[in-house]
Structure formats: C-alpha cells, structure tokens
Amino acid sequence: MASATPTPNDLYVIALGGNAFMKKGEGVEAQWHNVEKAARQLVDLIEQGYRIVVTHGNGPQVGLIVNWVHHYYGRPVERLTLDIAGAMTQGWLGYMLQQAIGNELERRGMPRRVVTLVSQVLVDRNDPAFQNPTKYVGPYYSREEAERIAKETGWVFKPDPRGGYRRVVPSPKPLRVVEIEAVKRLIEQGFIVITVGGGGIPVVSSDGRLRGVEAVIDKDLASSLLAQSLRARALIILTDVDYVYLNYGKPNQQPLKLLKASEARRLLEEGHFPPGSMGPKVQAAIEFVEAMGEGYFAAIGSLDNALAVARGEKGTRIVPG
Numbered sequence: 001m002a003s004a005t006p007t008p009n010d011l012y013v014i015a016l017g018g019n020a021f022m023k024k025g026e027g028v029e030a031q032w033h034n035v036e037k038a039a040r041q042l043v044d045l046i047e048q049g050y051r052i053v054v055t056h057g058n059g060p061q062v063g064l065i066v067n068w069v070h071h072y073y074g075r076p077v078e079r080l081t082l083d084i085a086g087a088m089t090q091g092w093l094g095y096m097l098q099q100a101i102g103n104e105l106e107r108r109g110m111p112r113r114v115v116t117l118v119s120q121v122l123v124d125r126n127d128p129a130f131q132n133p134t135k136y137v138g139p140y141y142s143r144e145e146a147e148r149i150a151k152e153t154g155w156v157f158k159p160d161p162r163g164g165y166r167r168v169v170p171s172p173k174p175l176r177v178v179e180i181e182a183v184k185r186l187i188e189q190g191f192i193v194i195t196v197g198g199g200g201i202p203v204v205s206s207d208g209r210l211r212g213v214e215a216v217i218d219k220d221l222a223s224s225l226l227a228q229s230l231r232a233r234a235l236i237i238l239t240d241v242d243y244v245y246l247n248y249g250k251p252n253q254q255p256l257k258l259l260k261a262s263e264a265r266r267l268l269e270e271g272h273f274p275p276g277s278m279g280p281k282v283q284a285a286i287e288f289v290e291a292m293g294e295g296y297f298a299a300i301g302s303l304d305n306a307l308a309v310a311r312g313e314k315g316t317r318i319v320p321g
C-alpha cells in the first residue's frame with residue numbers, strides 16, 4: 001500500500017470542474033478571478049512536491065461559443081462542428097490556466113514550466129451512445145423552432161428538464177488519448193501539462209485516418225482514462241462540493257469519507273449519484289482504481305481544498321476493493 005504522502009515520483013491527475021472558470025450563475029467576466037484562485041490551489045500542490053497533470057471541463061464555454069455564433073448569424077450554424085468548438089475551448093481555457101499557473105509559479109520562485117496540449121480522444125463509431133444522444137448543448141428553443149432546425153440540420157432535440165428544447169449530442173466512451181506519448185515526454189521533462197480539456201476532442205478512426213465527430217466526451221471519464229494511461233498514483237476530481245454525499249440535498253445528507261470501489265458502485269447503481277453531475281465522477285473514480293489496483297486511489301472534493309483532498313484530509317477517497 002502506497003503511503004498517503006506523495007513521493008517525488010508520484011504523478012497526480014487533477015480534473016477541474018466548471019467552477020474553476022465560472023461558478024453557477026457567473027459570466028465570462030468572473031473567469032480570471034476564478035482561474036487565478038484555482039492556480040493558487042494547484043501551485044500549493046506543486047510546492048509540496050506533487051507532480052500534476054491538469055484536465056478541465058468546458059460545458060459552459062462550448063455553450064457560449066455556440067450561442068455567440070448563433071447570435072452573429074441569427075441562426076444555428078451547423079458548420080461550427082463540436083470538435084472545433086471543443087478545440088477552441090482547449091485553447092481558451094488552457095491558455096488561461098497556463099498563464100495563471102505560470103504566474104503563480106514565478107511568484108513563488110519556481111520555474112514556469114507549464115504548457116497546454118491540444119488533445120484528441122479516440123471514440124468508437126459503433127459506440128451505442130451515437131444511437132442515443134444524451135448531452136445538452138447550446139441554446140433553449142421553442143418546440144416549433146427546434147423542429148424547424150432539426151429539419152434543416154439533422155440535429156436531435158429533446159425537452160430540457162429546465163424547460164424548452166435543446167440540442168442533444170452523443171457522449172461516447174473515451175478509448176485512447178491520441179497525443180499520450182507527447183504528454184508523457186513533457187511530464188518527463190518536468191512540465192505541468194494541461195490536456196484533455198473538455199474530455200478531449202472526440203475523433204473516430206477509419207483506415208488510420210482520424211476525423212472529428214459531433215459528440216462530447218465526459219471530462220471525468222476522459223480524465224480517468226488519462227490517469228490510467230499515465231499510470232498516475234491518483235485521480236483527483238475537484239468540483240464545487242466538499243464531499244460526495246449520501247442522500248445529497250436532503251435533510252439526512254451524509255458526507256462519504258472513504259469508499260471501496262465495490263461500495264461506490266453499489267451506491268451509484270442505487271441512484272445516489274445523478275448521471276449529469278456526480279455520477280460520472282464516481283464512475284471515473286471506480287474505473288481508475290479498478291484498473292490500477294492496490295496503492296492507487298481517486299478522490300473527489302472541493303477545488304478550494306485541493307491540497308487537503310490530495311492528502312486525504314478532506315473530500316471523498318475511493319480505493320480499490
């Protein structure tokens with residue numbers, strides 16, 4: 001069993017949620033403040049000797065890009081494909097993190113070795129998700145508008161639980177980070193790498209040729225894949241809640257501190273962790289520890305306590321077994 005204290009060789013994959021850029025209800029004007037705060041948390045880890053790789057979500061930003069294009073043209077633009085929108089957010093958010101982490105490293109007298117890598121993630125054309133799109137993207141429409149746009153573009157729309165109709169796209173399972181060798185090399189050279197942003201740009205392969213697809217990959221599952229591919233010691237998922245809870249949001253809610261993968265799976269199956277939010281995090285954690293085995297762990301907790309979550313002092317730790 002590896003000790004909770006990291007050794008200099010231990011690599012931690014840190015997955016940042018949407019709140020690292022914009023908290024619920026905030027707009028783009030808040031993003032530098034949030035990113036700089038996140039950067040201080042990450043540099044706390046680096047200062048303590050953790051080697052980190054950083055991934056991040058992009059849901060609100062993809063939504064904004066689609067909306068901006070829509071406003072500019074006065075209609076949805078099917079040529080702004082989701083792979084390109086995803087690549088735009090990797091640049092946008094990667095740049096912000098890279099600058100903010102770099103500035104914080106420099107301020108604390110450490111070398112500014114931090115870089116963003118645009119990354120593609122392979123998915124299977126035959127993944128059942130392509131037959132059953134589930135992820136909402138872009139603006140809300142009336143039923144009539146949604147039907148008209150569906151006819152023009154071939155997009156699929158579904159009623160959103162929050163009202164109105166929205167486009168839904170498939171969320172296939174991530175299979176391979178295409179640029180994984182480059183990530184490894186950069187880590188070996190001492191770089192903090194920001195990669196697999198937004199779950200990676202989804203691509204399919206035919207006869208060795210890659211091409212982007214209209215889909216989005218879950219960032220928690222893609223971060224788990226990255227952590228497995230790098231044989232990281234830990235997958236740390238940082239979000240806007242301090243623990244994974246039982247009976248979340250109810251008067252009897254209860255924080256979970258330590259979970260074996262088998263217990264986590266049972267609770268997931270019992271419906272404690274919804275598909276759009278906590279579900280994929282717990283799934284990602286289970287997949288990581290089951291693939292890696294004894295001595296490896298995943299943790300889910302608040303971005304405001306990054307170091308404490310990595311140390312196991314706060315947050316929910318998921319271990320094999």
Ligand code: ADP
Nearest residue numbers: 017018019239241244245248272274276277278
């Ligand atoms: P991120 O952008 O970090 O991926 P999400 O909104 O997807 O954030 O997931 C985090 C959210 O999950 C929390 O804000 C919380 O409202 C929700 N959540 C749902 N079920 C639970 C649970 N059982 N325990 C803790 N949080 C939960």
Ligand code: MG
Nearest residue numbers: 017057276277
């Ligand atoms: Mg999420």
